[in-house]
Amino acid sequence: MPRLRMAVIGVGHLGKEHARILSSFSDVELIGVADVNLEQARMVAARCQTQAYGDFRRLIPLVDAVTIAVPTSLHHAVASEFLRRGISCMVEKPLAATLEEADELLAMAERTGAVLQVGHIERFNPVVLELERHRFQPKFIEGHRLGAFTGRSLDIGVVLDLMIHDLDLVTTLVGSPITSIQALGVSLVGPHEDLAHARLTFANGCLANLSASRVSPKASRRMRFYAPEGYVSIDFQQRKAVFVQPTEAARQFREEILARGLDPARLARLKEGLYGRYLQVREIDMQAVDQLTLELADFVRCVQTGSTPKVSGHQGRDAVALASRILDHIRRHAWDGNAFGAVGPEQLPAALGRFFDELPETGELAA
Numbered sequence: 038m039p040r041l042r043m044a045v046i047g048v049g050h051l052g053k054e055h056a057r058i059l060s061s062f063s064d065v066e067l068i069g070v071a072d073v074n075l076e077q078a079r080m081v082a083a084r085c086q087t088q089a090y091g092d093f094r095r096l097i098p099l100v101d102a103v104t105i106a107v108p109t110s111l112h113h114a115v116a117s118e119f120l121r122r123g124i125s126c127m128v129e130k131p132l133a134a135t136l137e138e139a140d141e142l143l144a145m146a147e148r149t150g151a152v153l154q155v156g157h158i159e160r161f162n163p164v165v166l167e168l169e170r171h172r173f174q175p176k177f178i179e180g181h182r183l184g185a186f187t188g189r190s191l192d193i194g195v196v197l198d199l200m201i202h203d204l205d206l207v208t209t210l211v212g213s214p215i216t217s218i219q220a221l222g223v224s225l226v227g228p229h230e231d232l233a234h235a236r237l238t239f240a241n242g243c244l245a246n247l248s249a250s251r252v253s254p255k256a257s258r259r260m261r262f263y264a265p266e267g268y269v270s271i272d273f274q275q276r277k278a279v280f281v282q283p284t285e286a287a288r289q290f291r292e293e294i295l296a297r298g299l300d301p302a303r304l305a306r307l308k309e310g311l312y313g314r315y316l317q318v319r320e321i322d323m324q325a326v327d328q329l330t331l332e333l334a335d336f337v338r339c340v341q342t343g344s345t346p347k348v349s350g351h352q353g354r355d356a357v358a359l360a361s362r363i364l365d366h367i368r369r370h371a372w373d374g375n376a377f378g379a380v381g382p383e384q385l386p387a388a389l390g391r392f393f394d395e396l397p398e399t400g401e402l403a404a
């Protein structure tokens with residue numbers, strides 16, 4: 038099979054990693070990288086032994102497929118130039134900044150037969166892959182995706198920037214329609230929300246509480262699942278996961294208690310054997326896996342074989358649709374319980390006081 042002729046459009050923080058990985062694939066010929074910051078394009082091109090372009094349109098006649106890692110507000114403008122000509126695209130998450138744009142990209146890919154994949158990288162997380170292999174019915178999910186302020190992706194809010202990862206994960210793993218949404222958000226540094234919380238109820242009774250922040254003093258990316266099959270805790274930051282599963286002895290013990298009550302002797306047995314006899318724990322270390330390599334390899338395979346990507350354009354579009362519903366709720370959230378007071382992410386009720394006197398800035402202290 039001939040090597041796939043590819044390019045990366047936008048080689049900033051993430052796109053330069055796309056270029057590095059694609060240049061190492063034996064079945065890919067990295068034709069070039071494009072960035073409006075030509076100096077950046079040249080630096081990445083030199084490192085990956087390929088050509089640098091300032092205008093991505095010059096790559097259109099040269100490639101079979103591209104990956105796109107420009108700011109989200111430009112995903113539609115850039116991806117549509119390729120998709121409408123039948124050139125396959127791996128578009129970084131979120132697929133687009135609005136649902137209308139996401140729908141248009143999807144329709145273009147369907148019309149031309151181009152492969153459209155979306156960069157929801159957590160789907161290639163080994164723990165998520167492991168969860169997908171099991172019959173598993175999550176009934177309560179808690180997700181925290183708290184990042185430090187990076188100054189990037191300010192063209193969108195934290196729902197489209199970070200929470201979108203968890204929206205895609207929970208909808209994939211729960212596999213049931215969402216029946217109700219509650220959400221609120223706060224804007225601290227710009228025109229979009231920087232902190233957000235959403236509570237999703239699914240038709241099958243599952244409840245998901247998701248929090249996201251991009252102005253957190255401490256980064257933390259965790260998700261916990263409670264299910265009849267057991268409990269799973271994933272630490273995306275530390276790249277570790279814990280699975281806890283009740284044993285057959287636990288099920289029998291519970292029936293015994295329901296029938297005969299929890300007397301002191303049974304309580305002692307429970308305390309002694311809770312972890313071990315009744316609940317068993319398996320820890321998974323994810324250090325060895327590079328998710329971006331798996332994601333890009335999946336895209337290359339799909340373009341070469343015509344198969345559907347693990348994260349299809351449809352799923353990327355559905356994640357944007359859910360994010361849009363959450364954003365609608367955030368914009369309408371009435372902080373005082375009525376629409377006559379503060380409403381939405383850019384307003385909060387006036388503060389009643391201060392927690393403590395203002396501290397001097399670190400710079401002043403150091404001086």
Ligand SMILES: NC(=O)c1ccc[n+]([C@@H]2O[C@H](COP(=O)([O-])OP(=O)(O)OC[C@H]3O[C@@H](n4cnc5c(N)ncnc54)[C@H](O)[C@@H]3O)[C@@H](O)[C@H]2O)c1
Nearest residue numbers: 047048049050051052072073074106107108109129130189
């Ligand atoms: N999957 C993930 O976990 C993940 C992580 C980070 C970012 N992202 C996504 O990747 C995208 C890029 O994010 P980033 O953090 O790398 O941003 P970035 O600002 O570091 O990089 C964007 C690059 O695109 C270039 N660019 C802008 N307009 C262009 C154009 N018209 N043509 C070519 N290049 C152009 C910029 O000069 C810049 O170098 C965003 O959509 C973001 O949401 C995904």
